[in-house]
Amino acid sequence: MSLWIPESETTSTDNFGAFTPADVIFDFGGPRTFTLIALDGSLLLAHQCDEEDGQAGFLVTPVTADRIRHLKAGDAGIYDTLNQEQLWYVVVGETERPRVAYRIAFGDVPAECLPDPTVTLKKTAAKSSPASGPVPDSPLALILKANGPRIGELSVPTSVVKATASGAYSSLKRIVDHLSRDSKWGTMSADWWKQFYDLPAHGFKAASFEIRFGWPTPREESAKATDDEEQSRQQIIQEISRMLEAGIKWCADPNPDTLPGVDREEGRVILEAIEALSPPQSGSYIEEFHVGGGLIRLSRPVVLTKATRKQIKLRLDSERSPTAEDILVAGVIEKVDRGLQQLTVRRVTQSVLLGKTSTSGGNKNGLFPEYEFAYEEEYSEQVLDALENESKVYLFGRSRPTGMYTLLQLLKPPSPQTKNPDNPPK
Numbered sequence: 142m143s144l145w146i147p148e149s150e151t152t153s154t155d156n157f158g159a160f161t162p163a164d165v166i167f168d169f170g171g172p173r174t175f176t177l178i179a180l181d182g183s184l185l186l187a188h189q190c191d192e193e194d195g196q197a198g199f200l201v202t203p204v205t206a207d208r209i210r211h212l213k214a215g216d217a218g219i220y221d222t223l224n225q226e227q228l229w230y231v232v233v234g235e236t237e238r239p240r241v242a243y244r245i246a247f248g249d250v251p252a253e254c255l256p257d258p259t260v261t262l263k264k265t266a267a268k269s270s271p272a273s274g275p276v277p278d279s280p281l282a283l284i285l286k287a288n289g290p291r292i293g294e295l296s297v298p299t300s301v302v303k304a305t306a307s308g309a310y311s312s313l314k315r316i317v318d319h320l321s322r323d324s325k326w327g328t329m330s331a332d333w334w335k336q337f338y339d340l341p342a343h344g345f346k347a348a349s350f351e352i353r354f355g356w357p358t359p360r361e362e363s364a365k366a367t368d369d370e371e372q373s374r375q376q377i378i379q380e381i382s383r384m385l386e387a388g389i390k391w392c393a394d395p396n397p398d399t400l401p402g403v404d405r406e407e408g409r410v411i412l413e414a415i416e417a418l419s420p421p422q423s424g425s426y427i428e429e430f431h432v433g434g435g436l437i438r439l440s441r442p443v444v445l446t447k448a449t450r451k452q453i454k455l456r457l458d459s460e461r462s463p464t465a466e467d468i469l470v471a472g473v474i475e476k477v478d479r480g481l482q483q484l485t486v487r488r489v490t491q492s493v494l495l496g497k498t499s500t501s502g503g504n505k506n507g508l509f510p511e512y513e514f515a516y517e518e519e520y521s522e523q524v525l526d527a528l529e530n531e532s533k534v535y536l537f538g539r540s541r542p543t544g545m546y547t548l549l550q551l552l553k554p555p556s557p558q559t560k561n562p563d564n565p566p567k
Contacts (some may be wrong), residue, residue, distance in 0.1 A: 307480055340354035340358075391411075422451065470486055473488040515547050
């Protein structure tokens, strides 16, 4: 979201001091709504409403301690609290100190800079109105922030950018693919469904890399949605929010005997979605992901770690069918979904169910059906290399309840030895 530039004249920033939070009311990767003590001793409320290129814009107004108590209890909203005669718009720079301040009128503040007037902190955590989305006062659907010792403001590895973006895409696509199989949504096109997982990126932030995603945006063909389509769209957003929240709650108090969701299939989908939002097991850059935004109906951010991913993997492994089998497949990778980290193997010449003495049967031409594998980030380079070169590879995998396999190892066949004319083969 770009910074708003008021038309009013600037005023001194001196009374705001160092702009140090006294009481943080809402936090995500840093204070977003908080109180601070002005140099003249007055209590102020600051609410972040926009951000761009390392600068953040705050609406600031005088407030009483009693009003803050009502605000925290959910008896008053941020919108009404900001609607005061004395109001400033303060831009804070990368040093977290005020750079410029404007004395403004509440009526001049753009609508996109204001929270929903009907929402309180209590409602933000529990509101679920299909007509207005999971968290109506949030301009962002999903915020994903990567933390790690080697991620800095001037040094963000490409792998971190990729993992952050693909984590959000993969997580939402798993849920959307599950929802799209339900006939109650009618015959919506693939392009229509894509709006729910291919979210618009509204901004990036370094110094612990962060991507901010906006709400689903209808594609051109569905821009003029009917009332029924719009109602379905809002209900699907609610379903996505419900499933993400169920998975996060399970991770906060994991029970190896239960799954989140309404049934086992949905439970597996939910855990796979949260797994995709967790840091990859391989690699040392990302230690944790902070997850927030309007789709996550919690008053504070959620932290997912490598331990979270491992925990989910163990639970999903325990869901494997008792008849699950390991398989060795020789063939060519012809299709890769980088977002979901899935691949399709075709032109299969060998398929061996390990532990059995016979090779599974091919057709009369000696070819086998195609196989689908899900793979972890650590295999991405090998997978894409094999896809580009159309080279034969060996894939070792383990069956999953969904019918595909989890890739455990990928090997290339040995290169043909160069013939030596002095020592011809016998």
